[in-house]
Amino acid sequence: MLAEVDEAAHHARRVAAGAVGHLTLGCVGSATYSLLPTLSRHLATELPGIDFSFRGEMLAPDQVEALRGGAIDVALLRPPAADLSLTVHTLRRDRLVVALPSDHPLAAKPRVRATDLADLDLIMHSADRHSVMHDVVLGVLRDVGVEPHIRHEVGETSTLITLVSGGLGVAVVPEPVTALALDGVVYRPLIRPAASIELAVAHRTDRNEPHLTRTIEVIRRLF
Structure with missing residues (x-):
């Protein structure tokens, strides 16, 4: 009985320290491929007692x-996330690039202007x-007088x-x-204008569990 009491006390201390728990992270599409592999490794190393699951390819x-509904606990998203119930921290800005078929005439250029997409x-x-x-894409193109011809959404x-x-x-x-x-795909920097988009981490403001707080700290430090 004493051993069980000691074990329960030890677990309670770990919970209070944010060393154990379960969290689900939702990732925007671009984060799913580029950031999630690095993030998952760092979380496993720095917070080994927390069980993480991930949902990729989520729009903001x-x-x-x-x-809001509790289906995920943390989100890596593209602002704006206009919701007063959320706390949002900007992590960085990512520049925009153009994805082209490798045999497209623009693929021969080192950079692509927004007007080239007319x-x-x-x-x-x-x-x-x-x-x-x-x-964001509509705004970038229309700012230079290009009306987009959208073939697929x-x-x-x-x-x-x-x-x-x-x-x-x-x-x-x-x-x-x-x-x-x-x-069959190449990527070229987008210039004139050179444009970028924010990446942020978000969570519900009313959530302040220690293991969630520690996870947010790791994400902000990493990115």
Whole structure:
């Protein structure tokens, strides 16, 4: 009985220190491929007593809803996340690049101007699902007088790049997407204007469990 009491006390101390628990992290598409492998390794090393699970390819509105409902505990998302119930910390800015079929004429250029995309078939994240990237790309192109010719709208970044690989159009994506290397796709920096998009970590403001707080600290330090 004394041993059980000691074990319970030890577990309680570990809980209070944020050393044990379970958390689910939701990741925006670009983070799924480029950041999640590094993040999962660091979390396993620094917080070995916490059980982590991950959900990838989530658009920001879906992440916000999942945070509200408790389906995920932490989100790596693209702001804005206009919800007063959430605490959002900007981690960094990622520049935008253009994904092109490798045999496309623009693939021969070291950089691509936004005006080069006039009259080209574009593959974009879905407007129906309120993708942040959809609005960002429209804004970048319209600022230089280009009215986008949208051929396909998709929900997942992997599908978007797959369609580019199939020669069905070009796409503007955050630079971390370049980690998704597919045959038939090349990436070129977007210039004039050079544009970028924020990456942030978010959680519910009313959540302050020690293991969640420690996880947020690791993420902010890493990125």
